Each structure stands twice: as structure tokens, then as C-alpha cells.
Amino acid sequence: MGKPDAEGHGPTDGLPGLPPEWGRVVVPDDASALAAEAAQIRRELRRASGPAGNHRALGLPLLVLLVAVLTTLTGLVAVTWPRASRSDRPTPAPYSPPATLAGRALPALDLVDASQAPVPLRALSPAMIILLDGCPCPDRVADALTAAPAGVSVVTVTGGRTAPAPPTNRPQARALADPAGGLRSFLGQPARPGVATALLVDRTGTVTLVLPDLGPVDAYRGELSALGA
Numbered sequence: 001m002g003k004p005d006a007e008g009h010g011p012t013d014g015l016p017g018l019p020p021e022w023g024r025v026v027v028p029d030d031a032s033a034l035a036a037e038a039a040q041i042r043r044e045l046r047r048a049s050g051p052a053g054n055h056r057a058l059g060l061p062l063l064v065l066l067v068a069v070l071t072t073l074t075g076l077v078a079v080t081w082p083r084a085s086r087s088d089r090p091t092p093a094p095y096s097p098p099a100t101l102a103g104r105a106l107p108a109l110d111l112v113d114a115s116q117a118p119v120p121l122r123a124l125s126p127a128m129i130i131l132l133d134g135c136p137c138p139d140r141v142a143d144a145l146t147a148a149p150a151g152v153s154v155v156t157v158t159g160g161r162t163a164p165a166p167p168t169n170r171p172q173a174r175a176l177a178d179p180a181g182g183l184r185s186f187l188g189q190p191a192r193p194g195v196a197t198a199l200l201v202d203r204t205g206t207v208t209l210v211l212p213d214l215g216p217v218d219a220y221r222g223e224l225s226a227l228g229a
Contacts (some may be wrong), residue, residue, distance in 0.1 A: 106205045107186050111176035114163045119176055121183070122205045124153040126227040129199045130214060131183060133159035134191035143217040144198070145173060149228030157183055159191070202227055 106125070110118040121129070128144055130137075145154050155174045158164060163177035184190065187197065189212070200209040200223050209223045217224075 101187070101210050102207055104207055106199075106201050106207060107182065109178070109182045109186075111157065111178050111183075112161070112163060113174070113176055114165060116161075119174070121155070121176075124155055124174060125201050125205045126151070126203045127153035127155050127201050128224055128227070129155045129157060129183070129201060131157050131178075131187075131191070131197045133157070133178075133184070134193055134195045134197070137196040137214065140196055140214050144214075144224070145170065147217045147221055147224055148172060149225055152224065152227045159184075200224060200227060 106122055109121045111121055113119050128148060130141060130144060132141075141154070141156060148154050151172075153172050153174055155176060156164075157176050157178050159179075159181065160177055161179045163175050165175060178184070187199075187210070189197070191197075195212075196214040198211040198214045198220070199207055200211075200220065202208050208227070209220060211220060
């Protein structure tokens with residue numbers, strides 16, 4: 001038990017040094033003597049944590065709601081923002097075979113006819129060879145047959161192992177199949193849906209013109225006529 005101070009108040013032994021501006025600090029022997037002060041402090045704490053505490057408690061849900069609204073608005077802006085139409089996008093350039101293909105010799109390929117007999121492709125020169133594995137294109141074939149001069153073969157080539165019947169009964173029309181795809185490999189390009197590709201080959205078996213997309217006959221009439229000269 002500590003000793004009372006000079007004025008007869010409770011013990012103060014063991015207390016650390018306190019600032020002088022606090023005045024005299026009295027420590028009662030019975031803690032129940034502080035009950036009134038404790039009750040007053042609790043009342044003040046409840047008043048301090050009333051509306052302000054409620055505001056703090058509501059602050060976090062409001063922040064979460066605000067973030068959700070901003071995220072939704074950002075998504076809507078991204079979806080509805082005007083975009084460039086497809087017509088504004090650059091159109092890829094059409095495929096064209098290597099420039100060195102013209103002037104090269106036709107490879108020594110053996111294709112097959114409707115009876116599965118091998119046919120040396122070079123033996124048909126001079127010729128217009130039309131690859132139909134991307135498109136049967138009967139109108140284009142008919143135009144080529146009409147424009148081809150006497151002595152120039154019009155050879156249609158399909159993929160697979162079976163060659164269809166010749167497009168006409170004209171002796172210069174030949175229908176062949178290319179099971180190994182050797183002619184496509186020589187061109188260096190795959191078949192494209194809706195597109196027929198053609199080669200013009202002179203009497204020596206040399207490629208004179210490549211038509212990646214066989215179009216109207218006026219685009220090649222002069223070169224085709226020259227094959228028969």
C-alpha cells in the first residue's frame with residue numbers, strides 16, 4: 001500500500017513522472033470511486049460514434065457501388081463507341097505468282113485422264129492449262145475454248161484422282177486430274193474457292209503467262225492467239 005501525499009490523498013507510489021501541467025493526480029484506493037467518471041466517458045464516446053460512425057460504416061458500401069457503376073459505364077462506352085466500318089479496312093492485295101514463273105519451263109508432270117491413263121503434260125504444248133480445283137467455272141472454260149486458235153490445247157485440271165469428261169468433243173479439249181498436286185506446287189499457291197487459275201505454255205513448254213484469277217477472255221486473248229503462231 002502506498003503512502004498518502006502531503007494533502008492526505010491516496011497513494012501515488014509507483015506512478016511515472018507526469019507533466020506538471022496535469023496538476024495533482026489522485027489515485028484512489030477503491031476503483032469504484034471512478035465509476036462516475038467512467039460512465040461519463042462512455043456517454044461521450046457513444047455520442048462521438050453516433051452519426052459520424054454511421055457515416056463511416058456507410059462509406060465502404062457506397063465506395064463499392066460507385067466503382068461498380070463506373071465499371072458498367074466504361075463497358076457501355078466501349079461497346080457503343082463508333083468503330084470504323086469494314087469498308088474502311090484495307091483490302092488485301094490479290095495473290096500473284098512469283099514474277100520469275102513466266103519464262104520457266106513447265107515441269108515434267110504426268111497427269112491422268114478419265115480412264116486413269118497417264119498423260120505427260122508437256123506433250124500437250126502449246127496449251128492453255130486451266131486449274132479448276134477451286135472453281136469449275138464452265139463459262140470461263142467455254143470462253144477459252146472459243147478463243148483458242150487451232151493447234152492450241154485447252155487443258156482443264158482438277159484435283160483428286162478422277163478426271164471429269166472433257167468440256168466439249170473438240171479434239172483440242174482435254175480434261176485431266178492431278179492426284180499429286182504437282183501443278184499446284186509448281187504455281188506455289190493454294191486453290192481458292194470460286195477462282196480458276198490458268199497458265200499459257202508455248203510450243204517449247206515454257207510458261208508465257210500466268211493468270212492467278214482467270215477473268216474475261218479479253219485479258220489474255222492476245223497471248224493465247226500468239227501461242228498458235
